[in-house]
Amino acid sequence: MCGIAGYIGDQGNLPDKKKRSLCLRQMYNRGPDSNGIYFNKLGKLKFIFLHTRLSIIDPTKNSNQPMEDNQGVLSFNGEIYNYVEIKKFCIRKRIQFKTNSDTEVLLKILNLYKEKAIKYLDGMWAFSYYDKVNKKIILSRDKFGEKPLYFTKNKNFLIYASSINYLNTLTPKEITLNKVKVLRHLTFGFKEFGYDENTIYNDVKALRPGSSLIIDKKYPLIKKTKWNFALPKERKISYNNAVLEVQNKIQDIFKKRFRSDVPLSLLLSGGIDSGSILGVANRFGKRVNCFSYKSKSENYNENGLILENIKNSNSSHKFIQIQSTGNLDKLKKIIEYKLAPLPTTTAFAQMLICNEVQASNFKVLLSGIGGDEFFAGYYYHYLSYLYSIKKTKKFKKVHKYWKKKINPYIRSFYLKEFRKFAKLIKKHKHRKSFHTIHEDFEIKKYIKNPENIYEIKKYAKDFLKNELLQDTFHNSIPQQLEIADSISMYYSIESRSPFLSEELLKTVMSLPKEYLFKDGRPKGLLRDAIGQFIPQSVFENLNKVGFGCPFDEIFNKDEKKEIEELIVNSNFINNFIKKDKVINLLKSNKKKHSESK
Numbered sequence: 001m002c003g004i005a006g007y008i009g010d011q012g013n014l015p016d017k018k019k020r021s022l023c024l025r026q027m028y029n030r031g032p033d034s035n036g037i038y039f040n041k042l043g044k045l046k047f048i049f050l051h052t053r054l055s056i057i058d059p060t061k062n063s064n065q066p067m068e069d070n071q072g073v074l075s076f077n078g079e080i081y082n083y084v085e086i087k088k089f090c091i092r093k094r095i096q097f098k099t100n101s102d103t104e105v106l107l108k109i110l111n112l113y114k115e116k117a118i119k120y121l122d123g124m125w126a127f128s129y130y131d132k133v134n135k136k137i138i139l140s141r142d143k144f145g146e147k148p149l150y151f152t153k154n155k156n157f158l159i160y161a162s163s164i165n166y167l168n169t170l171t172p173k174e175i176t177l178n179k180v181k182v183l184r185h186l187t188f189g190f191k192e193f194g195y196d197e198n199t200i201y202n203d204v205k206a207l208r209p210g211s212s213l214i215i216d217k218k219y220p221l222i223k224k225t226k227w228n229f230a231l232p233k234e235r236k237i238s239y240n241n242a243v244l245e246v247q248n249k250i251q252d253i254f255k256k257r258f259r260s261d262v263p264l265s266l267l268l269s270g271g272i273d274s275g276s277i278l279g280v281a282n283r284f285g286k287r288v289n290c291f292s293y294k295s296k297s298e299n300y301n302e303n304g305l306i307l308e309n310i311k312n313s314n315s316s317h318k319f320i321q322i323q324s325t326g327n328l329d330k331l332k333k334i335i336e337y338k339l340a341p342l343p344t345t346t347a348f349a350q351m352l353i354c355n356e357v358q359a360s361n362f363k364v365l366l367s368g369i370g371g372d373e374f375f376a377g378y379y380y381h382y383l384s385y386l387y388s389i390k391k392t393k394k395f396k397k398v399h400k401y402w403k404k405k406i407n408p409y410i411r412s413f414y415l416k417e418f419r420k421f422a423k424l425i426k427k428h429k430h431r432k433s434f435h436t437i438h439e440d441f442e443i444k445k446y447i448k449n450p451e452n453i454y455e456i457k458k459y460a461k462d463f464l465k466n467e468l469l470q471d472t473f474h475n476s477i478p479q480q481l482e483i484a485d486s487i488s489m490y491y492s493i494e495s496r497s498p499f500l501s502e503e504l505l506k507t508v509m510s511l512p513k514e515y516l517f518k519d520g521r522p523k524g525l526l527r528d529a530i531g532q533f534i535p536q537s538v539f540e541n542l543n544k545v546g547f548g549c550p551f552d553e554i555f556n557k558d559e560k561k562e563i564e565e566l567i568v569n570s571n572f573i574n575n576f577i578k579k580d581k582v583i584n585l586l587k588s589n590k591k592k593h594s595e596s597k
Contacts, residue, residue: 001030001031001054001056001077001078001079001363001489001493001494001495002030002031002051002052002053002054002065002076002077002078002162003027003028003029003030003031003050003051003052003077003162003163003166003489004049004050004051004075004076004077004126004127004128004149004160004161004162005023005027005050005051005159005160005161005162005166005167005170006047006048006049006050006075006128006159006160006161007046007047007048007157007158007159007170008042008045008046008047008137008157008158008159008215008219009045009046009047009156009157009158009159009219010044010045010046010156010157011046012156013156013157013172014046014048015048015169015170019169019170020037020048020050020170022169023050023161023166023169023170024037024050024052026163026165026166026169027050027051027052027162027163027166028052029337029489029490029491029492030052030054030077030162030163030489030492031051031052031053031054031492032052032054032492033053033054033055033059034052034053034055034061034064034065035050035051035052035053036050036051036053036064036065036066037049037050037051037066038051038066038068038073038075038130040073040130042135042136042137042215042216042217042219043135043216043217043218043219044217045217045219047130047137049066049073049075049128049130050075050166051065051066051075053065054363054492054494055261055262055363056079056260056261056262056363056364056494057079057083057100057101057102057103057259057260057261058099058100058101058102058103058261059261059262060099062098062099062101063099063100063101063103063104065103067103067104067107069107069108069111070132071111071131071132071133072107072110072111072129072130072131072132072133073129073130073132074103074106074107074110074127074128074129074130075127075128075129076103076106076125076126076127077125077126077127077147077162078123078124078125078126078127078142078146078147079102079123079124079125079259079494079496080102080105080106080121080122080123080125081122081123081256081257081259082120082121082122082123082256083101083102083105083106083123083259084259086105086109086120086121087105087108089120090105090108090109090112093112095108095112102123106121106125106127107129109121110129110131110138111131111133114131114134114138115138115140115212115214115225118140118212118227121142122256122501122502122503123142124142124144124146124147124496124497124500125140125141125142125146125147126139126140126141126142126147126148126149126162126207127139127140128160134216135216135217136214136215136216137214137215137216138212138213138214138215139151139160139207139212139213139214139215140211140212140213141207141208141209141210141211141212142209142210143209143210143227143229143502144209144210144370144472144477144481144497144500145194145208145209145210145477145478145481146481146484146485146495146497146500147162147485148162148163148206148482148485148486149161149162149206149207150162150163150164150167150199150204150205150206150207151167151204151205151207151213152167152171152175152203152204152205153220153222154203154220155220156220158213158215158219158222159171160207162489163337163338163339163486164199164201164204164338164339164340165337165338165339167204168339175201175202175203175204176201176202177200177201177202177572178198178199178200178201178202178204179575181198181199181200181201182200182576183447183449183450183451183576184451185200185341185343186443186447186450186576186577187443187444187447187450187451188443188451188454189343189344189443189597190343190344190479190597191454191474191475191476191479193343193478193479193482194473194474194475194476194477194478194479195454195456195474199340200340200341201339208226209227209473209478210226210227210228211224211225211226211227212224212225212226229459229469229473229502229505231459231460231465231469231509232506232509232510233510234510234511234512235510235511237511239515239518242511242515242525243525243528243529244529245507246504246507246508246525246526246529247529247530249501249503249504249507250276250280250504250529250530251280251283251284253498253501253503253504254277254280254281254498255280255284257366257496257498258281258284258286258498260364262362262363262364263287263289263362263363263364264281264286264287264288264289264362264364264366265288265289265290265291265357265360265362265364265365265366266278266281266288266289266290266291266315266365266366266367267291267292267350267353267365267366267367267368268290268291268292268306268309268310268317269292269302269305269306269368269545269547270302270303270304270305270306270308270309270538270541270545271302271305271368271371271377271538271541271544271545272371272523272526272527272530272534272538272539273368273370273371273372273377273499274309274366274367274368275309275530275533275534275535275538276368276371276526276530276533276534277366277368277498278290278309278310278313278315278534279313279530279532279533279534280530280533281315282312282313282314282315282533283533287314287315288315288366289315289316289317289360289362290309290310290313290315290316290317290318291317291318291320291353291356291357291365292306292317292318292319292320292353293319293320293321293349293350293352293353293547293549294319294320294321295349295548295549295550295553296321296322296553297548297550297553299411299545299548299593300545300546300547300548300549300550301545302545303319304537305535305537305538305541306319308535308537308538309534309535309538311535312535318356318360320349320352320353320356321352322348322349322352322549322553322554324556325556327348327554327555327556327559328555328559328562328563330348330351331348331554334351334486334487334490337490338486338490340486342483342487343479343482343483344479344483344597345548345549345550345551345554345596345597346483346547346548346549347483347487348549348554349547349549350483350484350487350488351487351490353365354487354488354490354491354493355491357491357493358491358492358493362493363492363493363494364493364494364496365488365493365494365495365496366496366497366498367484367495367496367497368497368498368499369477369480369481369484369497369499369500370472370477370497370499370500371499371523371526372471372476372523373468373471373472373476373477374468374472374499374504374505374508374526375508375516375523375525375526376464376468376516376517376522376523377522377523377526377544378471378544379406379409379410379412379415379544380415380421380467381464381467381468381522382402382406382517382522383402383415383418383421384463384464384467385398385464385513385516385517386398386399386402386418386421387418387421387422387425387463387464388462388463388464388513390422394514397520398517398520399418401520402418402520405520405542406522406542409542409543409544411593412593412594414441425463442592442594442595443594445578445581446577446578446581446582446585447576447577447578448575448576448577448578456470456474456475457470457473457474459473460509462513464513464516465509465513468509469509472505477500481497484497508525511525521542522542522544527539548593550591550593550596551591551595551596551597552589552591552596560586560587563586564583564586564587567579567582567583567586568583
């Protein structure tokens with residue numbers, strides 16, 4: 001896991017030594033173990049690769065970056081989980097290796113296949129690669145967008161970086177806020193992160209997941225390639241065989257994601273996603289050291305189930321609680337580092353956990369991101385399933401189960417009744433996703449002239465599967481990954497999400513949707529696939545608690561007063577919000593979950 005940044009363009013805008021040095025210092029958090037710079041020409045253009053390294057695989061100086069051989073140069077952030085298998089493939093082609101790193105494996109496969117090499121990769125990445133033979137540069141980002149890559153370009157140059165902050169340092173002029181995007185962020189909350197490539201800064205883009213930019217001496221002409229997820233055809237397979245297939249794939253996929261030359265840690269909740277990661281690790285004799293957030297709120301207290309997950313493992317465990325002072329200062333520091341806001345209050349709890357993970361000398365933190373989106377774990381996924389079968393004979397039975405077993409746990413007004421849910425979907429067809437509807441009603445009370453249209457791609461005719469894929473590529477996973485990466489790297493920790501596998505997603509999407517709710521249970525398929533790896537109490541628990549961190553747990557009275565002053569004195573933010581309503585909400589001690597967000 002590393003920090004990358006670079007410049008491709010004319011001599012006149014080339015970042016000077018002072019800017020390059022400042023950028024490397026800013027990138028230290030992402031790569032405290034080493035740093036490097038590579039210079040070269042691309043026709044009349046000049047280019048620079050800047051790199052800082054967090055050593056995870058082959059932590060020797062031989063694997064420092066940028067890495068160069070006679071065919072190419074690579075500056076890489078991420079992990080190639082199947083690097084062992086690709087290395088064997090390359091050796092059969094008589095390619096020689098000098099290191100044991102996944103970086104060198106990526107360099108060699110790129111030398112062989114250039115941009116087409118991406119189809120061989122199972123991992124997370126953002127990289128810049130200079131093809132010496134064909135005189136071109138490839139910038140690429142992984143298919144789920146686990147690793148960030150921001151860029152800005154005009155007719156004279158292109159600048160890219162792992163963080164907007166580094167990019168801002170390398171640009172000739174300071175970046176400015178994009179008012180349209182700011183309003184959309186305020187209106188749609190964290191969902192807006194995955195909507196398109198625009199950011200809250202003018203002319204600063206986020207390279208879309210699965211995309212590559214190819215630059216040669218013909219700049220400003222740029223070739224762009226894009227990976228598009230294709231919904232697989234539904235297969236005829238028995239439920240028991242589907243369970244076995246998913247079980248085997250999860251074990252194989254997780255095992256690759258456990259590859260590391262440093263110890264692993266895990267963000268552990270009381271749910272089956274992180275519980276399954278711990279359980280599979282135990283099965284393979286892989287020790288993972290667990291950290292959990294201990295909420296003061298009864299609504300988010302999973303302490304008992306967390307301890308059940310730990311009970312039969314060989315792992316250590318520690319609860320982390322929010323301190324009563326100093327939290328606003330911590331928030332300010334990470335916003336300054338990111339040059340971007342934290343999208344949810346939950347992100348603050350992740351800050352505290354990552355701080356403790358770093359203090360305990362761990363460099364890798366696993367999490368269950370993707371489990372809910374792949375296997376239909378949210379309450380509105382269950383309602384989406386009901387909506388997709390509302391005209392079938394099975395609807396009555398499934399709805400009865402939902403009303404008896406699931407509904408009692410639901411707190412949201414908009415999720416308590418299927419009838420209201422169906423009415424909202426029918427009314428807001430242009431939205432195409434329920435995730436973009438049910439909290440908007442709360443948010444818009446506080447926004448002047450809020451945005452209304454949130455249209456995104458349709459992936460499937462089936463309503464449930466389309467919801468799951470919307471969440472995977474737009475509404476949910478992109479935001480979780482932005483939080484996981486930016487916060488973990490602030491503390492020099494690599495964040496990994498073992499569920500995020502194209503192979504696993506395609507497998508699940510090829511199965512009948514009924515398997516996801518086998519016997520009416522949410523995530524029924526996953527429960528049965530990993531049931532032998534988790535405690536019975538976790539397996540049977542149907543309450544979706546979630547990783548919640550209420551606003552009022554974070555900030556004390558004095559900090560809220562300071563926040564109020566910030567609101568009152570900000571002419572910029574008061575262009576967008578209804579100031580008095582927001583201040584009244586700030587002072588309230590009884591915020592709903594949506595209001596806390």
